[in-house]
Amino acid sequence: MKDLNIPLEKLIASKAIIGQCKKEKRIFTPFEQAVLIYQNPLLSHDEMLNLLNQINEAIKGDSEYEELHKQLEEYILTKDGKQIEWFHKEHFANAFIEVPFPFRNGDFVHTIGDSKIAIFSSCKDEKDYKKGIKFRQNLLKKGAGLDTTDISCRVESLETSYKKPQQLCFQHYHPSLLTLEYAELKEDDENYVLLKAAQELMQGRGSLEVFCEYLLK
Incomplete structure (x- = not known):
């Protein structure tokens, strides 16, 4: 797999969450990065597609990420690239990942x-x-x-x-x-x-x- 150098600031909208990820030295897998990019409300549609395409190019040919590659190909090449027609918790558009956070009760x-x-x-x-x-x-x-x-x-x-x-x-x-x-x-x-x-x-x-x-x- 090629190196992925997408900064946290592109993956995550919240500065507080970014700070906690850096504090805990949280490294996100390509799949997790795709989840974060899809959920980032500050990215334009074109920016999101560009970043997802970077992930897709980096994992291409890597058997470990064959399913993610298939999902990204289908999403990027759809007519409008905006809508997932089905819900599946293992799809990057719907998946759960663990995200560090600094907030505590009363904040x-x-x-x-x-x-x-x-x-x-x-x-x-x-x-x-x-x-x-x-x-x-x-x-x-x-x-x-x-x-x-x-x-x-x-x-x-x-x-x-x-x-x-x-x-x-x-x-x-x-x-x-x-x-x-x-x-x-x-x-x-x-x-x-x-x-x-x-x-x-x-x-x-x-x-x-x-x-x-x-x-x-």
Whole structure:
């Protein structure tokens, strides 16, 4: 196989994730690189095709990557190159891969392209981080159907209550880790005090009484 020299900055949109990959010295296989490129929202369609073609040329003739070569050939040579007509968790467009991340519970985050601040709530500490990796590895060994949607995390954001429009509440959603960045909460931001109280509560430092006082104002 020819050498692949695609920088992390082309593979991954999130600067925070890139930094963690470098810290952990995470090396991605050609298949994993194809997964990341396909999931990168900052790449134009032409940029994505160009990078996938680089991978395809590098693995051509290597029996270890015969299936990936076939997938890339089919994708690159389709009429529009934009759509996979089927879903298969072993296809690079749908596959799960393990992605290092630096976020811990209580961190303020936002998704790329959306400045709305949310609070990370998927991983308590380093022990929890390693436990999560081991859990997913065991699932894969058992043949569990993990796919791209499992490269995600849980975050909580402050929203208007469905039942009481005049009341605020926290609701969770599951963005891709690949699109998550740290967010800076400023003192003049709307609901600053409430968000800080929620952060402290999630990090085990706050008071439920104080949190409820601000939430129910």
